[in-house]
Amino acid sequence: FDFITEMEEDEIGKLYSCQKKLGEGCFGTVYSGIRKSDGFPCALKVISKEKANQQGAMDTILDEVYILQSINHHNIVSVYDVFDSENYVVLVLELVTGGELLDLIAKSTLNEEEALFLFYQILTAISYLHKNGIAHRDLKPENILLKKDSTPHIKITDFGISKVVNEQKLMKTICGTPLYLAPEMLIYPDQGYTFAVDMWSAGIILYQLLTGVTPFNFSFFPNTPFEIQSFYSKIDFDSNSLPKISDSAKDLVRNLLKVNPNQRLTADQALNHPWIKSNREKLESLNS
Ligand code: ADP
Ligand code: MG
Secondary structure, eight states: OOHHHHEEEEEEEEEEEEEEEEEEEEEEEEEEETTTTEEEEEEEEEEEEEHHHHHGHHHHHHHHHHHHTTOOOTTOOOOOEEESSEEEEEEOOOOOOBBHHHHHHHHHOHHHHHHHHHHHHHHHHHHHHHHHTTTOOOOSSGGGOOSSSSSSSSOOSOOOOHHHHHHHHHHHHHHHHSSTHHHHHHOOTTTTOOTTHHHHHHHHHHHHHHSSSSOOOSSSOSSSHHHHHHHOOOOOOOOOTTTTOOOHHHHHHHHSSSSSSSTOOOOHHHTTTTTHHHHHHHHHHHHO
């Protein structure tokens, strides 16, 4: 853990010890750790300022990250503490030990009821973030973690920070997959985005929860407005390889995967869609 040497003269080395590596992303590494004073378990997300590569943006990163400390929601990973040293920003996070949603999707096909409960939790978390002025911007099953208990409770992680850490262009070229990126982010990477980008990602995730696969095949990138519209308007629910899904669930997916962000449902509108609303009480009590 070479960063710990770096950190030693800082407060964090005195307060936390680092255990094992949990995951690695574009700008940082996540370790499990322990608070030395009382043995409290946590996750330490170490973001390299050099990799983030935008020294100029670091002040903004810290502003944003401090805001994340005030976020308090059942389905969102808590940020307990933030440290800023010369080369690293370290976030002390709630430790979530049940693995990534990605692994759950890969392991088995979920039935519609299971998909509904998971998606309901994702929506309440997005709705809360949006009400607090935070867009996640990088929603995907790798960033949705599972708590280790009998009902599949989820915790969203890796939120808000991507806004300042990665310029969208960077995110597109270095950090990853276009699978969850809203069409407007692919096509106009320099524009400002609204919360609607999260709702697009939510639509992709819902499709994936229901079918086990993602809806679009990026063998080529659509370019012209016409190509874009036709590329994204083919959402297949009927091929033989896919499980049967209710019309109501399909309707929700279609209203999230609207190419025009102004036509896309908001988080609160999605929570009021019949597929969810008709089960709202049961879902709320399951999630408590
Ligand atoms: P990046 O911005 O590099 O993608 P993430 O915050 O998504 O970083 O963390 C990378 C991986 O580390 C996650 O996909 C997850 O597997 C693991 N991880 C992140 N946060 C936690 C946490 N609070 N508890 C347990 N594992 C975590
Ligand atoms: Mg991530």
